Amino acid sequence: MGVKSDYRFRHRHIFGMEQLSEPDIQHVIATARSFREISARSIKKVPTLRGKTIVNLFFEPSTRTRTSFEIAAKRMSADTFNIAASTSSATKGETLVDTARNIEAMSPDIIVVRHSCSGAPQLLARHIAASIINAGDGAHEHPSQGLLDIMTILDHKKELAGLKIAIIGDIAHSRVAVSDIIGFSKLGAKVCVAGPATFIPAAVERLGARVCHAVEDAIDGADVVMALRIQKERQNDPLIPSLREYATYFGVNRRRLEQAKPDVLVMHPGPINRGVELSPDVADGASSVILEQVRNGVAVRMALLYLVMGGEKSDDGQGGV
Amino acid sequence: MTTEMIILQNGRIVDPATGKDGIGDVWIEDGVFIASRPEVPERAFCLDLSGKWVTPGLIDMHVHLREPGHEYKETIETGTSAAAAGGFTAVACMPNTRPVNDNAAVTRFILEKAAGCAARVYPVGAISRESMGEHLAEYGEMKSAGAVALTDDGMPVVDSQLMRRAMEYATSHDLLVMSHAEEMSLSRNGCMNEGPVSTRLGLRGIPAAAESIMVYREIALAELTGARVHISHVSSEPSVALIRQAKLRGVRVTAETAPHYFSLTEEDVGNYNTHAKMNPPLRSERDRQAIRQALADGTLDAIATDHAPHSVLEKDVEFSYAANGIIGLETSLPLALRLVHEGVLSPVQLVDRMSCAPARILGVGGGRIACGEPADLTVVDPDRLFTYSAATGRSKARNTPFDGWQFRGKAVLTIRDGRITHRDL
Numbered sequence: 143m144g145v146k147s148d149y150r151f152r153h154r155h156i157f158g159m160e161q162l163s164e165p166d167i168q169h170v171i172a173t174a175r176s177f178r179e180i181s182a183r184s185i186k187k188v189p190t191l192r193g194k195t196i197v198n199l200f201f202e203p204s205t206r207t208r209t210s211f212e213i214a215a216k217r218m219s220a221d222t223f224n225i226a227a228s229t230s231s232a233t234k235g236e237t238l239v240d241t242a243r244n245i246e247a248m249s250p251d252i253i254v255v256r257h258s259c260s261g262a263p264q265l266l267a268r269h270i271a272a273s274i275i276n277a278g279d280g281a282h283e284h285p286s287q288g289l290l291d292i293m294t295i296l297d298h299k300k301e302l303a304g305l306k307i308a309i310i311g312d313i314a315h316s317r318v319a320v321s322d323i324i325g326f327s328k329l330g331a332k333v334c335v336a337g338p339a340t341f342i343p344a345a346v347e348r349l350g351a352r353v354c355h356a357v358e359d360a361i362d363g364a365d366v367v368m369a370l371r372i373q374k375e376r377q378n379d380p381l382i383p384s385l386r387e388y389a390t391y392f393g394v395n396r397r398r399l400e401q402a403k404p405d406v407l408v409m410h411p412g413p414i415n416r417g418v419e420l421s422p423d424v425a426d427g428a429s430s431v432i433l434e435q436v437r438n439g440v441a442v443r444m445a446l447l448y449l450v451m452g453g454e455k456s457d458d459g460q461g462g463v
Numbered sequence: 464m465t466t467e468m469i470i471l472q473n474g475r476i477v478d479p480a481t482g483k484d485g486i487g488d489v490w491i492e493d494g495v496f497i498a499s500r501p502e503v504p505e506r507a508f509c510l511d512l513s514g515k516w517v518t519p520g521l522i523d524m525h526v527h528l529r530e531p532g533h534e535y536k537e538t539i540e541t542g543t544s545a546a547a548a549g550g551f552t553a554v555a556c557m558p559n560t561r562p563v564n565d566n567a568a569v570t571r572f573i574l575e576k577a578a579g580c581a582a583r584v585y586p587v588g589a590i591s592r593e594s595m596g597e598h599l600a601e602y603g604e605m606k607s608a609g610a611v612a613l614t615d616d617g618m619p620v621v622d623s624q625l626m627r628r629a630m631e632y633a634t635s636h637d638l639l640v641m642s643h644a645e646e647m648s649l650s651r652n653g654c655m656n657e658g659p660v661s662t663r664l665g666l667r668g669i670p671a672a673a674e675s676i677m678v679y680r681e682i683a684l685a686e687l688t689g690a691r692v693h694i695s696h697v698s699s700e701p702s703v704a705l706i707r708q709a710k711l712r713g714v715r716v717t718a719e720t721a722p723h724y725f726s727l728t729e730e731d732v733g734n735y736n737t738h739a740k741m742n743p744p745l746r747s748e749r750d751r752q753a754i755r756q757a758l759a760d761g762t763l764d765a766i767a768t769d770h771a772p773h774s775v776l777e778k779d780v781e782f783s784y785a786a787n788g789i790i791g792l793e794t795s796l797p798l799a800l801r802l803v804h805e806g807v808l809s810p811v812q813l814v815d816r817m818s819c820a821p822a823r824i825l826g827v828g829g830g831r832i833a834c835g836e837p838a839d840l841t842v843v844d845p846d847r848l849f850t851y852s853a854a855t856g857r858s859k860a861r862n863t864p865f866d867g868w869q870f871r872g873k874a875v876l877t878i879r880d881g882r883i884t885h886r887d888l
Contacts, residue, residue: 160663237780259781260665261735280783282665317665344668345659 151449155267155274158283159324167325171293173445174438180217181440190448191218194251198224199241200277201257206412206436207277207286211254214443220251238262239269246270252447255279273450281315287411288321290442292329294435295366298407303330308360308402309351310336310394311370311419312381314343318411319370323351336360337392340381357392364402368409369394369419385418395421399429407431468492469881470503474512474842478519479815480831489517491838494881498834510876510888512842518814519831520552520839520879522821523792525616525641525695525719525767528554528584531572532561537772537859539576539584542792545770545858547581547884549792550874552839553829554770555585555821558594559617565589565600567608574609581877581884583839585611585827587641590629594618599629602636611825614641616695617742621647623680630690639824641693644677644702645743654783656729656744664735666782671750674743675701682709685716693824694718696769698743700753707762717824719765722791722798723864725754731864737778737785738864741771755807764820768795772860790858794851794865796843800872803845810845842876842888849873 151169153161162170180188196215198208208224215222225245236244238257245253252273255263260280267274278284292302299305307326313319313335326333327350335346336354346353354360361367372388382388399406408420408429416422425432469491476487490497503509523546529537539556546554556573558564564573570586577584588605592598594615602613613633620626620642633640650673655661657668678694682705685692694706697720706718723741728748732739739745757763771788778785799817802808808816818841822830829839853866877885 237776239779257781259783261782264735265779265781280665281667314662320663320665343662344657344670345662348659349663 154450155263156285156446156450157263157267157274157276158285159288159321159328160283162285162328164328167289167292167328170289170442170445170449171296173449174289174293174441177444177448178438178441180444181437186217187219188217189219191215191220191451194220194451195249196220196222196252196254196447197245197250198222198277199245199253199255200224200226201255201262202278204256204277207256210436210439211277211443214440215447217440218444218447220447238265242266242270246272252450275446275450278317280317281320282317283321284317285321286439286443286446287318288325289446290435290438291322291368291409291411292325293438293442294409294431295407297434297438298431299365301329302326305331305365306334306363307331307366307368308334308336308354308364309368309370310357310360310392312341312372313337313346313370314341315373316370320349322368323349327351334360334364338382338388357394357398358401361394361398362401364406366407366409367394367399367402371411371413372415372419374415385415389418393419393421394424396423399424409435412436468504468507469878470507470509471517471842472509472511474515474517476517476832477810477814478832479811479819480519481833484811489832489840491878491881494838496832496834496836496838514844514846515875516810516843516845517832518841518843519818520829520877521550521796521817521841521874522553522825522827522829523551523768523770523795524555524765524821524825525721526554526556526770526792527559527772527788528556529772530560530576531569536774539573540580541857541859542770542772543577543580543582543584545790545792545856547877547879548857548874549794550796550841550843550877550885551582551792552841552877552879552884553583553585553827555587555611555825557614557616558587558589563589563593564605564610565592565594567601567604570605570608570610582879585825587612587614589613590615590620590640591625596620596622596625599625599632602632602638606636606638610638611827612639612641612693614643614695616641616643619643619645619647619677623684626680627684627688630684630688630692634688634690639691639693639826641695642677642681643695644674644681646673646676649673649676654740654744655732656746658729658747660729660732664732669744671699671701671746674699675705678702678705682706682714682716685709685714689715691715692717696721696724696743696767697754697763698724699746699750703753703757703762707757710762717764718762719767720754720758720763721767721769722795723789725751725758725802726798727751727864735782736864737780737782738789738862740782740785740787741769741789742787755802758802758816759807759812764816764824766795766799766816767821768792772858773862774860778862788862790856790860790863792858793856794863794868797851797870797873798865800843800845800870804871838878838881840878841874843872844875845872847871847873847875
């Protein structure tokens with residue numbers, strides 16, 4: 143994997159792709175690959191994290207990511223507990239810091255957190271001793287998704303360097319987009335983002351992405367096309383006139399995909415709005431690796447849980463956070 | 464400490480109002496400035512101020528003292544104590560207390576509490592009842608009780624017709640209208656400047672246009688009504704350009720900025736530092752440079768802190784939920800002195816922006832060292848090296864991004880009405 147023998151994974155917390163170096167990313171993927179075969183066994187369990195307590199602290203509803211982390215922890219023999227916002231004290235007016243301190247009193251080793259506020263995982267880490275893994279914070283980052291996307295691409299392409307990767311959709315409100323742009327760029331891919339201008343955040347090129355005016359330009363010659371979910375819920379801040387118009391002008395369909403490379407990979411972080419950001423024939427077509435992304439998600443999360451526990455407890459480069 | 468006669472000797476007197484900038488003595492007797500005499504009386508308390516500046520008392524025209532209603536954050540006593548420690552002899556306090564200072568009773572309460580405190584307090588009344596932006600407050604009553612200006616600071620006036628009527632009616636009472644310029648439909652849910660950092664951190668951004676659109680509205684309404692209008696806490700280049708053009712046309716508009724807007728940028732939000740969250744937000748480096756230039760050329764008349772005390776309850780939370788604002792009374796002068804050391808402002812300009820201009824805009828006394836007038840003055844050691852510590856500050860609050868900063872220059876003596884309110888000589 144090109145990782146030097148004196149390499150050590152030094153991160154106690156995983157807040158985002160921003161903190162990870164290229165060797166870090168390669169190391170997580172190599173570790174995840176070594177874990178992937180566990181999920182194919184008839185007895186899908188190893189004792190690696192036996193005796194460790196992992197709390198899934200989810201302040202936002204999530205089925206896929208939470209389940210993926212839970213399966214990952216259980217395959218490593220850790221004890222897992224799920225705390226959802228509806229059953230936590232968040233609705234009783236307890237602050238995040240107080241909630242964290244209460245959980246801390248139960249001595250968890252890792253807290254996997256999802257929160258609607260960007261930066262919430264860093265706030266938790268400032269107040270408690272457990273390792274924190276960000277499972278999605280606001281519109282900031284979703285690092286395990288970024289890593290599983292890289293892993294999926296690397297299953298099909300030798301390396302990311304030199305690839306053209308198009309990310310289409312609501313870039314401005316997507317933590318997946320931020321993690322993908324940062325991660326793909328760090329490995330040398332050329333990332334193009336496209337979508338209606340209302341979906342393109344300010345100065346996104348500073349993250350490493352090129353903005354394409356038209357979806358066709360982004361897809362032209364692309365090795366990977368990633369479509370992002372269009373959130374139907376976003377009503378009090380109108381960004382597009384209708385899903386119908388979005389599908390017509392910005393949706394990824396067979397006609398647009400013809401401009402990509404013949405061996406293009408079609409990806410989507412899920413859940414898909416079929417017929418909106420992705421036409422059904424493309425979502426289910428030969429180029430689609432969407433279910434491979436889900437499979438790799440478990441392996442990447444096993445790797446992250448293992449690495450934050452097994453790595454040296456030294457500074458993670460995030461200073462005092 | 465009260466002394467009948469104080470003589471400050473050999474200081475560099477920087478007094479823009481009289482055009483004086485040179486070594487000399489300042490005499491104070493019974494709380495007022497007096498002319499020097501040939502003989503120094505034996506009873507006089509003399510201080511040698513060689514190497515230091517003697518300036519008219521600094522005035523901060525934009526502070527939140529939080530009393531009544533939020534005394535756990537700050538009180539009039541602790542806030543004015545912090546003011547004195549920062550070299551200020553007077554502050555103007557914003558009306559967004561609980562209850563809102565929208566009537567004479569609250570104005571009088573503030574002034575009663577302020578009596579005997581370390582700095583003069585000039586209450587600013589609300590533009591609208593409860594600052595709800597619907598009905599005019601009673602300007603005449605508030606002015607009679609001691610209010611010096613009007614604002615709905617923190618609750619921008621959305622309705623342009625109400626703002627127009629407020630300006631018109633304010634002219635009938637010769638009151639200044641201060642505007643918190645923010646177009647709420649553009650800033651809604653935003654928590655920092657819109658730009659590369661907001662994108663990196665995944666935080667909802669507030670574009671500079673949210674400020675400049677309202678700055679233009681206030682200028683247009685000032686032209687329409689002839690009112691005296693003051694733009695509070697200007698943070699961005701487009702706003703500066705609009706104010707500059709308006710002044711050239713002769714519009715009666717003045718403006719202030721805060722030390723954080725010429726000292727910090729959006730980059731200082733760093734890793735979700737809630738002590739870098741304020742409204743308007745910290746902007747880009749280009750905006751910061753424009754603010755510095757505008758202070759130098761006088762487009763921005765005054766430096767005011769927007770001192771906004773909050774407890775950890777409001778700041779040690781998710782960035783999106785954290786309250787806006789930082790304290791500033793004890794770091795304002797040290798930050799402004801950096802502009803002098805960097806050659807952006809002359810000492811005379813600095814004293815103008817922090818003393819003369821606020822006095823002139825608010826229409827209050829002070830801002831000059833003149834015989835027979837109340838002896839409010841500040842002694843500045845422009846070269847004193849020190850490390851600012853929020854924990855040892857006089858404010859009740861600790862919410863500042865400048866904790867631990869090393870500074871060159873500070874107020875070493877503050878005198879209000881001939882009484883020493885702060886001494887660090």
